[in-house]
Each structure stands twice: as C-alpha cells, then as structure tokens.
Amino acid sequence: MSLNNQGRPTGAGAAETPSTPTTISGDRGLDHEEVLIFELGHGAVGVDLPDMKVSDERLGGMRRKAGIGLPGISEPETVRHYVRLSRMNYAIDAGLYPLGSCTMKHNPRLNEKMARLPGFGDLHPLAPASATQGALVLIAELMNWLTSLTGMPAVAMSPKAGAHGELCGLLAIRAALEARGEGHRRRILVPESAHGTNPATAAFAGFTVDEVPAMPDGHVDADALEAKLGPDVAAIMLTNPNTCGLFEPRVKEMADAVHKAGGYFYCDGANFNAIAGKVRPGDLGIDAMHINLHKTFSTPHGGGGPGAGPVVLSERLAPFAPLPLLVHDANGLRLVETRGEAPEGAQPFGRMCAFHGQMGMFVRSLSYMLSHGRNGVRQSSEDAVLSANYILASLKDVMSAPFGDGPCMHEALFDDSFLEGSGVTTLDFAKAMIDEGYHPMTMYFPLVVHGAMLIEPTESESRESLDRFIHVLRELALEAKAGKTGRFEGAPHFAPRRRLDETLAARKPVLRWKPPPLREAAE
C-alpha cells in the first residue's frame, strides 16, 4: 500500500470503509490534513539574509562539500504548516486533561510573559556576575520558596527534569556514603508501584534495585520494607503521596527505620502538588526530593518538555550538592562554577549539566508562586485533592476503586474489574473518551493495579467541568457494563487519526523522511 501526499491511502491495501465520506482534498472541513515539510519544500526561503561570499582562509580546510537536503519554504507556508499541525493536538487549554501522575493544570500566560522579559530570556549564562544580579536574586528567591515549602535546608537547582533530579539526589547519596567510608552500600529499596524512572535511575547511578511489594490497600508494605533494611542498603526511594494516589501513613516510621539502618530516604516528589503548602516533606524525615516544576508549579508541559527538577536536600546531604553553587559575597550573589572555588565544607559530587539549570522554568515557577502566595499554593493542593475525591465519590458505584472507601489524595485510581466480561478493555475505555472530547486518563499505571485508570483532575477545573466529565464517564461505564460496546470498538472515530499501528512502527522503524527513490531514466 502506498500513501499519497495527503496521508490518505491509495491503491491496494487501502481500507475499504473509511469512517466518513471521503472528500476531494482529503481535508474534512476544519479537520485538515498536513503533509511533511519535506513534501512542501520548493526552494523558497523564509528569512531574508545577505548572500555573503566567505573565503576558505579560516575554515581549516573543513568547508562543507555536499548540500544538506533541507526543504525551503516561505514564512506564510511555514506558519500555515505549524498552525495546521497544532490543530491535531489535544491541550489543557482546550479541555480537561486528567492524566494521573502528570499534573495537567492551567498554565498562566503571565508566566510566559515574564520568562520572555529580555533580562531573563535574552541573558547569556556566562555573562559576568555584575550583569546578572537580577537573575541570581531570582534564583535565590525561588530557592527560598522551595526550601520553605518543603522544610528542607538546601536545594540543588540544576537538574533539568524529574528523572534528572532523581539522579542528582542519588548521586548526592552516593557521595555522602563514600565520604562516610560506606561506599559498599549499594542496594536501594524501590516499591513495585514506583514510577519506572526510579529503578532506572537507581541502576543508572550504580545501585542495585530491590523491589518492595505493595499491600492490598495500595500502600507500601512498611513491614516488608523494614525487613529488607540492612548494612548494604544505601537508601529507600519512595513516592509520597504514592502512585496509587494515597498518602503513606507510615512514612515517618519508614524514614526512622532507614535512618537507623544507616541509609537515606529519597522521595520522588512527582506528587508534591497534593501536599504543597499543607505538609513539609522535611517534617517526614526525607533526605532528598526532586520537585517537578512542570507539575506542581505549572511550567507548561510543551508536548513533552522542557521540565525542571530541582532537588531539596537534608542537612546531611547538602554538602554534596552539585555545581554550580550560589553564594553571597561582598559584591552580591555569585555562582561557584568550579570545585576549586567551592566554599569550606562543600564537597560537590560533580555537575549535572552545562550552565545553571532551567532558568526559563525558574522564572515561570516563581511567577506562579508569587501569584498564588502561600495561601494560594495551599488552596491549590486542597482543591486538587477535593476534586479527585469528588470524582472518586461520583464514580465508585459504576467503576471499580481498588482500595475501598478511603479518601485519595490528588488522583483517583480505578481498576478494570468493572469491565469484566464486557469485552471492553481499559484501552478501549480510554479511546472512547477521546470521541467524547476528553484526553484519556493515565492507563495501565501504576502496575500494581490491573488495567489501572488514574485520574488527576487538578485544581484547575470548575465544578461544572467536573460534573460534565463525571457524567460522560458514568454513561460510558454503564454502557460497557450493559454490553453496549459500540462506542468502544475501534474508538476513536472522531479524532485526526484512528488507532495507530504501534507494532508496525516498532517492527520496521521509519524514523525520518527519505526522498522518494528516483524513477528509472528509461521511463
């Protein structure tokens, strides 16, 4: 089968029954198809620059010999291309985005405007300290917010995302153990309900991973965890609130136990948005925790990044924070960028990345924090938890909540037992939500729940919006249970694409456009 340049099938193998009548253009009203830029290119240029000649004198004999193969299109064509592409995306600005664990909350546009102030957006990372005092004060102020909200004494700002923050935290733990002469501690306890990044990061940082089971009520089995502690344990790595959307009631007990056994407590702060302004992780005995600024503090997810993952550190881990360090001296604030300049007592374990971290995200986060204030941050957490519980309470009679009647935190978890015998799977249920105008919830995670559906409404939804969403989910659940599977089979029908063949994509990877083969000259 071949595809014409509108992405529509032609010739043998084309599907016989498209879901709606075909059109001449391939578009369907406002539902536009769009070709690849490589199929649009025709030698135009979208910028006006002089056509300078340059000599080879200073190029070290390395002038490019062959062309690159980039297509050329003008500005109007470029704008149209990306506008048409954008319309194929779902977005939080367009509707409720209940992805559990991902925290799709409103992204205030003030924060975008602030990040684009030339003094931040157009500031060079290696400009001299005298030219960057405002930026350094901003970082210091954000650090103050993060340490105050968490009740922790220190924070490493440079990690670029949550998983990068995890790595930073574990490397600080590794450095602290080595400084204590206990570098032999190599085992890290990770609950089986953890995000996949936790075991990946632990392995990446040179530790071995030992899984801790979950209990039937969705909490980590604290007794099993305590039984696994020993002289070779470096740390425990817990998510709290956990990935089932529950607060770990025995968290302090577990912290005390790991400390007594000589290990550290790393907390995955992915779910900090449930407790910010209510609970200080430092009060729970945590030694290190990353904070996803793109979750709790609402920097836009941007289709998969960029994020930011600063790591708050306890007194015991603070000396090992990576470069750069922010210090005060007689001339104001200054960055310590090399080991040689490190102040007394500091033993930085290394460097996580070039320069100083995700400044653009720092500006947005501080703008969010100043706007909310401590009371607004607290209200956000309360509203997020309230909304999730409202969904749980409104759906638990028609869907199945695996952990009984207790309250959840900021996300409501269901399993697929309510679909048993209906022939409808969690995937089908999720895809039917697309036809109803919603982005699906997180599916099949956490792994400890069968056919999991994890719903996180966040604090950004009105009650009316929640009620509409609940109504749709109730109807879908009731239809599935009644054996009316029409809405689920082959869903989605009303999306830019029907279900995509992921097996084909993985079996024969096509990861880039290639020019079509040239026709035979004899033609």
Next chain:
Amino acid sequence: MRYHPLTSEDRRIMLAKIGAPNIDALFRDVPKGALAPLSAFELPDTQGEMEVERALSKLAARNIASGGAPSFCGAGAYKHHVPASVDHLIQRSEFLTSYTPYQPEIAQGTLQYLFEFQTQVALLTGMEVANASLYDGSTATAEAVLMAQRVTRRGKAILSGGLHPHYAETVETVAGLTGAITRATVTPGKAEDIIALIDEDTACVVVQSPDVYGLIRNLRPIADAAHAKGALLIAVVTEIVSLGLLEPPGAQGADIVAAEGQSIGNGLNFGGPYVGLFATREKFLRQMPGRLTGETADAEGRRGFVLTLSTREQHIRREKATSNICTNSGLCTLAFTIHMTLLGEEGLSRLARLNHARASALAERLAKLKGVELVTPSFFNEFTLRLSRPAAEVVDALALKDILAGVPASRLGGADDLLIVAATETATDDDFSALEAGLKEVLS
C-alpha cells in the same frame, strides 16, 4: 485567587458529596503533627498579576540582556536572531499546553513535528537517525558516552581538551560511574594529539568542533584511529549553525553526534531550557537513548506517527532501560524545527556564512590592537584572544561600560589571559567599534 475556579460554595457541595466534614478529613493519612498550619510557611500571600509583573520586571531590569548591549559571549550558548513567527507559533495552546504524545490519535501535531525534527537533525549532522531530543548538549554528550560504553562493552572514554569543560564535567559525573574518563590536555588554538591516547580498552573518543576555543577540527583521522581500535567517535557541536558552512560530523566518520541546538529558535535563557540533539548510525538504533517518533498507519491506512521503540525506555524496562531520561525538550524542539524550516537549505547556508564573515571581520580588527593576539588560526563564529591582562578583569571592566566582551577562559577553568569572543549575525559594526574602543582603553 484568579487561577482557582472552585468557589467556597462549590467546595461545600463537593465535601458533602464526598461525605467529608472538612478538607483536612481528606488528609487523614498524614501523620499527627505533620499537617502544617499556614503560618508555618514564612512566605507572602496571593498577589495580583500587576504586582507580580512589577516585581519580576524589576529583577529582569538588573540584568544586561544580550540584545541591549554590544554582546560577544558564546562558549556554548549563542545570541542569534529568532524570527518572530517562531515564538508566536510555539505559544499556540495546542503545542504549549499538551503533554507527551502518549495518545497518538490526538497528538499528531506534536508527533509530526518531532518526525520532521528528527529528519532535520539527521540531515544536518550527516547521520542516519536522530532522536526526538535530550535536555541539552551536555547531557546529550554524557548519554553518548554511556551509549558507546554499551555498544563497545568497554568503559574508557577519552575527552578532547577542546571539549567544553562543563560538558566534560557532566560526562565525568554520569559516565564516570561506568568507566574511566581521561581528559586530554589542550593548548588553546591547537589540536592535541588525542590519537596517541586511544587503546584497546577505549569505548569512545569525544571531540568537539569547533572546539571550546573556536578552533575547527578535522575529525576524520581521529575517527579512523578510533575505528582501528574498535572505539567509537563521538562528535560534539555546541554551535549548530556552523553545520551550514562546515563539513558535518557524519561525513567525517562520527558514530554518534551530540549537539546543542539552542542557536536555532531558542533564546539564551541564562543557560536553559535548551535542546540536546542526538544522532547516530542506523545499526546502533536500539542502543540509542531518548524518545523516538516513527511513521506508521492508522486503522484506515492513513499515514500517522507514534512514539516508538519504547521497549528501550524506563517506563517499560525499568532498571534495564537504556537511560533514565523520561522527557525530551519538546517545546525547544518545536522552536528549533520551526526556525530551521524558515531557514531551509539556502537560509541556513547564508546564516552560517554571515556568522563566519562577521567573526572574521571582528577578529581581524581586534588582532591589530596592542596587547591582543589571535590564538585560533581557524574558527567559525567564535575565536580566542590572548590579552596582556587577565581576561576576567577586562570583562568585568567592560561590563561596567555595558559591553559584554566575551567569556574569560578562566571561568571555565582555562588560562587567565584568554578571552573567548563570539560574533554572530546580531553583532553590528557599532558593536565592533564599542568592543574595540573598550579593549584599547582597558589594555593600555
């Protein structure tokens, strides 16, 4: 507050539906004493948009923006003109406020531009495949070393002395856990003899071109020497615009290219967020870190795109994943790909030539000054000067005159008397004159 749709009446109704007497009843699993009162947080309360804007604008005004002064700072981050349409398009809600495209039916916009981005990066670097981006150039370099260690099943990595020191330190921090890292020593403006360091235990050689001092390197002999010992060549590019004029690493035998893409479409942002470019040979595809977008078809046979080969990734493989990275640099990737689309073949070539012409003109002017010596015989848009005074002092003195003269090598652990100077298409003749006059004054 303005971002909260729920009213107190809503909250009351919702609590009633839940059957909870108050909000704290929902926090009942929090251990006693750990539920903090608001007063426990010594922080300000809610502020209006106007107040926040005022406070942050005040801080921004204390910095010298690159566009607001003659500016010659480079060393891994470059000031370029970004067309207005780029920032407009990336702020469209459908791009800005969407998540990772895990539901491909309603994320084709993101997936298609990632596919186009991967193609652009592969073409630009002269490689066969590219991923959907990593955090930045430095973390991409560290991931490249880890990948080379996996591919060769060897630990040792040799880093060129011309590799940006922050990149080298990032590699040491991450890949130093799985193998020995050797940093070659370099004389700025000269290519070190890195070939002599390659042995049978070497997993990879990491070479940056143009290097941190601006020198253009010929990678071919290093690639041949590495391959003869079964090692890989990792080419690092911190100024991606250079590939509009210079031979791409793929044509010089590189096995992996790790690059910083900030120069195209992305602002300086005081160091981040940026966009890490990562490209390699098709045969190493399954050892590659990061997200990948692939072409496929939907149930009606229409072309569509999905995230693919996720069996390499942490959310499937957990502790056996190729990397712990779980994000790409989505929106920065979009800015890169839009700007690259606007440039196209001709625009990128013109931009690259213009950059080289501007830097060449500046280097010639400055090299004539007393107390200034040009130490890089070849360069793209950045070169290194030896000054008769410590470069950091010179930079500080000129900053007081609102001139950002460049990056002192000492800030990156290099010699005191070296100044790294970048001149892109944004530097005007007036800027040149200001720097020239400023240097003349402080060096006299």
